[in-house]
Amino acid sequence: MRQIAIYGKGGIGKSTITANLAVALAERGLKVLQVGCDPKHDSTRMLLGGTMPPTVLDCLRERGEEHVEAEMVVRVGYRGVWCVEAGGPEPGIGCAGRGIMATFELLDSLGIFDSGLDVVLYDVLGDVVCGGFAVPIREGYARETYLVTSGELMSLYAANNICRGIARFANRGEGRLGGIVGNSRVVDGEVELIDAFARRLGSQLVQFIPRDPIVQRAELHRQTVLQYAPESTQAGAYRELATRILNNEALGVPRPMGLEELETLMREVMACRGSRG
Amino acid sequence: MPRLSRLKFSASAGPRIGYGCSLSGAFNVAGQVLDAITVMHGDAGCAHLNVATHFSTDLRSNALSGGVSDLVVASRLVSTALREQDVVFGGEDKLRAAILEVDRRYQPALILVITACVAEIIGDDLPAILAEVRPRVRAPVLLLPSGGVCSGSFATGMVAAHQTLIEQLVRPVQPREERTVNILAEKNLYVGEEREFREVERLLGATGVRIRARLVRRATVEAIRGAGGAAFNVLRAREYGLDLARLLQEMCGTPYLDQEYPAGRQATAAWLAAVGEALGLTEAARQVVISEETAYWRSLKALRSDLEGKRLVVNLGIADPSWLLELAADAGLRVLKVNFLGRPGADVLAGAEARGVPLAVEVSPTEALAETADLQPELALFPYGQARPLPRSAVRGLPSLPPTGYRTLEELAIWARLARRPAAEGWRHAPGDQ
Numbered sequence: 001m002r003q004i005a006i007y008g009k010g011g012i013g014k015s016t017i018t019a020n021l022a023v024a025l026a027e028r029g030l031k032v033l034q035v036g037c038d039p040k041h042d043s044t045r046m047l048l049g050g051t052m053p054p055t056v057l058d059c060l061r062e063r064g065e066e067h068v069e070a071e072m073v074v075r076v077g078y079r080g081v082w083c084v085e086a087g088g089p090e091p092g093i094g095c096a097g098r099g100i101m102a103t104f105e106l107l108d109s110l111g112i113f114d115s116g117l118d119v120v121l122y123d124v125l126g127d128v129v130c131g132g133f134a135v136p137i138r139e140g141y142a143r144e145t146y147l148v149t150s151g152e153l154m155s156l157y158a159a160n161n162i163c164r165g166i167a168r169f170a171n172r173g174e175g176r177l178g179g180i181v182g183n184s185r186v187v188d189g190e191v192e193l194i195d196a197f198a199r200r201l202g203s204q205l206v207q208f209i210p211r212d213p214i215v216q217r218a219e220l221h222r223q224t225v226l227q228y229a230p231e232s233t234q235a236g237a238y239r240e241l242a243t244r245i246l247n248n249e250a251l252g253v254p255r256p257m258g259l260e261e262l263e264t265l266m267r268e269v270m271a272c273r274g275s276r277g
Numbered sequence: 278m279p280r281l282s283r284l285k286f287s288a289s290a291g292p293r294i295g296y297g298c299s300l301s302g303a304f305n306v307a308g309q310v311l312d313a314i315t316v317m318h319g320d321a322g323c324a325h326l327n328v329a330t331h332f333s334t335d336l337r338s339n340a341l342s343g344g345v346s347d348l349v350v351a352s353r354l355v356s357t358a359l360r361e362q363d364v365v366f367g368g369e370d371k372l373r374a375a376i377l378e379v380d381r382r383y384q385p386a387l388i389l390v391i392t393a394c395v396a397e398i399i400g401d402d403l404p405a406i407l408a409e410v411r412p413r414v415r416a417p418v419l420l421l422p423s424g425g426v427c428s429g430s431f432a433t434g435m436v437a438a439h440q441t442l443i444e445q446l447v448r449p450v451q452p453r454e455e456r457t458v459n460i461l462a463e464k465n466l467y468v469g470e471e472r473e474f475r476e477v478e479r480l481l482g483a484t485g486v487r488i489r490a491r492l493v494r495r496a497t498v499e500a501i502r503g504a505g506g507a508a509f510n511v512l513r514a515r516e517y518g519l520d521l522a523r524l525l526q527e528m529c530g531t532p533y534l535d536q537e538y539p540a541g542r543q544a545t546a547a548w549l550a551a552v553g554e555a556l557g558l559t560e561a562a563r564q565v566v567i568s569e570e571t572a573y574w575r576s577l578k579a580l581r582s583d584l585e586g587k588r589l590v591v592n593l594g595i596a597d598p599s600w601l602l603e604l605a606a607d608a609g610l611r612v613l614k615v616n617f618l619g620r621p622g623a624d625v626l627a628g629a630e631a632r633g634v635p636l637a638v639e640v641s642p643t644e645a646l647a648e649t650a651d652l653q654p655e656l657a658l659f660p661y662g663q664a665r666p667l668p669r670s671a672v673r674g675l676p677s678l679p680p681t682g683y684r685t686l687e688e689l690a691i692w693a694r695l696a697r698r699p700a701a702e703g704w705r706h707a708p709g710d711q
Contacts, residue, residue: 057365057366060365061365061366089365089366089367093366093367093369093399093400094363094364094365094366094367094368094399095365095399096365098361098364098365098399099365099366102361102362
C-alpha cells in the first residue's frame with residue numbers, strides 16, 4: 001500500500017490536485033482512499049458530487065468512540081474512491097491538531113488502513129502548524145510527501161517551511177519528500193523557478209500543472225476535472241502526475257533554506273531568464 | 278484570562294518561582310474558602326492530584342492536632358473533567374454547565390474558577406463564558422488567574438489567587454476595629470500549620486487581640502470581605518505575605534508588621550512587643566511576655582537536667598538556626614558545629630556567627646553525616662527528612678519549619694527525652710520529624 005501526503009500553502013490547490021490524482025489512480029484499477037485532514041472538511045467534496053457528509057470528528061462527538069463504525073465515516077465517491085474527512089472544531093475553538101490525532105487513532109482502530117487499499121492520499125491543511133498536522137508524516141503513515149506550490153514567494157516559502165517538518169521527522173522514521181508539484185498561478189518564469197526551488201531542496205519537480213479555466217468549471221459542476229472533462233488537456237496533466245508518482249523512487253530528505261536564500265534563488269532565476277530573453 | 282505579568286513579587290519569593298504550576302498554587306488558596314466551590318477547568322487528573330495532596334495534608338494535620346482538624350478542602354472541588362473530545366472541540370460548554378450545576382446543587386457563597394494547562398492550550402475563552410453565566414447564577418463567580426504551567430509556577434498562582442480574592446472581595450471599613458488583626462499568607466500545605474496558628478492565636482488572645490480574618494485559610498467569604506476592618510496585618514510567611522500586606526495597605530490603609538511568625542523566646546518577645554505597640558497594647562504585650570517567659574523558664578528547668586553539658590551538632594539546609602541555638606544555650610548544651618548544606622542568606626549567617634559557634638556552608642549531606650559521626654555528639658540534628666542513624670549519637674530530624682512562639686520548648690522536650698536514654702544502649706533515632 002502506498003501512503004502519500006500532500007501538503008502546501010492554504011488555497012494553493014491541494015484538494016483539487018489530490019481529488020483528481022485519486023481519480024487518475026482509480027482509473028488504473030487501484031483502490032484509493034483520500035483522507036481530508038482539514039477542519040474545513042472540503043477535500044473530498046468534488047469526489048462526492050459536492051456533498052459534505054459527517055466527518056470523523058462529528059461521529060466521534062455525537063456517538064462516542066465505541067459506537068463509531070467504518071461505514072459511518074467512509075463514503076464512496078466517483079470511480080469508487082473512498083473518502084474520509086477528519087473534520088474539526090468550529091473556527092476559533094478547541095484544538096484542530098488534536099482532532100487529526102484522534103481521527104488517525106480512530107481510523108486505525110476501525111481497521112480502515114487494513115481494507116485492501118492500494119493507495120492512501122492524505123490531503124493536509126496548509127502548513128505543519130503543530131504536532132497534530134504532522135501526524136500523517138510523523139506516525140509512520142505516509143512514507144512519501146509531495147508539496148504543492150506555485151511560483152509565488154509565499155507559496156514557495158510555505159513549501160520550504162513544510163520541508164523543515166519533513167526533515168525533522170525523517171530522522172525518526174521513514175517519511176521522505178517525493179517531490180514538488182507545481183500548480184500554476186501564471187507567474188513569470190514559474191516552471192524554472194519551481195524547478196530550481198526543488199533542486200535546491202535536493203528534490204525534483206515531479207509535475208507542473210498548468211492553469212486552466214476548466215478546473216473552475218468542473219468545480220461549479222461539483223465534479224473533478226477527470227469526471228467533468230475526461231478528455232481535456234488538464235485531465236491528461238493529472239493522469240501524468242499519477243504516472244510519475246507511481247513510478248517515483250527518488251524519495252529523499254529535503255534541505256530547507258532560509259527566507260534570504262529563497263529570495264536570492266528567485267532573483268537568480270529571474271536574472272537568468274532576463275539574460276536569456 | 279487575566280495575566281500574571283502585572284503581579285509583583287518580593288525578592289525573597291524569587292527562589293521559589295518556578296516550582297510547580299499555577300493551578301496548584303491557585304487551588305491552594307481557593308480550596309481554603311469554606312463556603313465557596315472551586316471549579317477546576319481541566320482534566321480530572323489535575324483535580325485528583327490536587328485533592329490527594331490536600332487530603333493527605335489534612336489527614337496528617339488532623340493526626341498532629343489530635344483529631345480536631347477537619348477534612349474540608351477536598352470536598353469543595355469540582356472538575357470539568359475534560360476529555361480528548363473536549364480538547365478537540367473546546368471545553369467551554371462543560372465549564373458553563375459545571376458553573377450552572379454547582380450553583381444549583383450546592384448554592385455556594387462564591388464560585389471560584391481555576392484552569393489547568395489543557396484549557397489554556399486550547400484557548401477556551403474563560404472571561405467570555407463567565408460573563409455569560411454570571412447573570413444566570415446566584416453566587417458571584419470569580420476567575421483566579423491560573424492555567425497550569427502555561428501561566429507560571431505554584432508561587433505565581435498562589436499570589437495571584439490571593440490578590441484576586443483581596444481585590445474583588447475586600448473593601449475598606451471605617452473605622453477599623455481596634456485590637457484586631459488579619460493573618461496573611463499561611464502555609465496551607467504545611468501539616469503543622471494549624472498548630473502554629475493556634476500558638477499565634479493564643480499569644481494574641483492573651484494580649485487582648487482578636488483575629489478578624491485569615492487570608493486565606495479556613496475563611497468564609499464573609500470573613501474575607503470583612504478583612505478591611507482589621508486594625509493591623511500579621512504575616513505568617515514574609516515570602517508571599519509581604520505583597521499581600523502591601524496590597525491591603527494600599528486598598529484599606531491597614532498597617533502591617535514586616536516579620537514572619539516568630540520562633541523562640543527572644544524572637545517571640547520582640548514580635549509581641551511590636552504587635553502590642555502597633556495596636557496600642559504595649560503594656561499588655563509586656564505582661565504577656567513576662568508571663569510566658571516565666572512559664573518558659575519553669576518548663577526549661579525540668580528539661581535542663583537531662584541536657585546540660587551535652588554536646589550538639591546542628592546540620593540544616595539554609596534555614597535560620599537562631600531558635601535552635603537559643604534552645605541549646607538556654608538548656609546548657611554545647612554546640613560543636615553548625616553545618617549548612619546550602620548557602621544561607623547573609624543575615625542568617627551573620628546571626629549564627631554572632632553566637633560564636635563554628636560554622637560551615639555548602640557541606641554535602643555525606644560530609645555532614647561523616648563529620649557528625651566523627652564528632653560523636655550526644656545529640657545530632659539533621660534537616661527534615663535527612664536524618665540517618667549514628668552509632669554514638671542520638672539523632673533528631675528537625676521539623677521542616679520552626680515551631681512558632683514558645684512552642685520551641687516542645688522541640689527541647691524531644692531532645693531531653695532522647696538524652697534520657699542510657700548511653701550503653703546506644704542513642705536512637707527519633708523518627709518523628711514533626
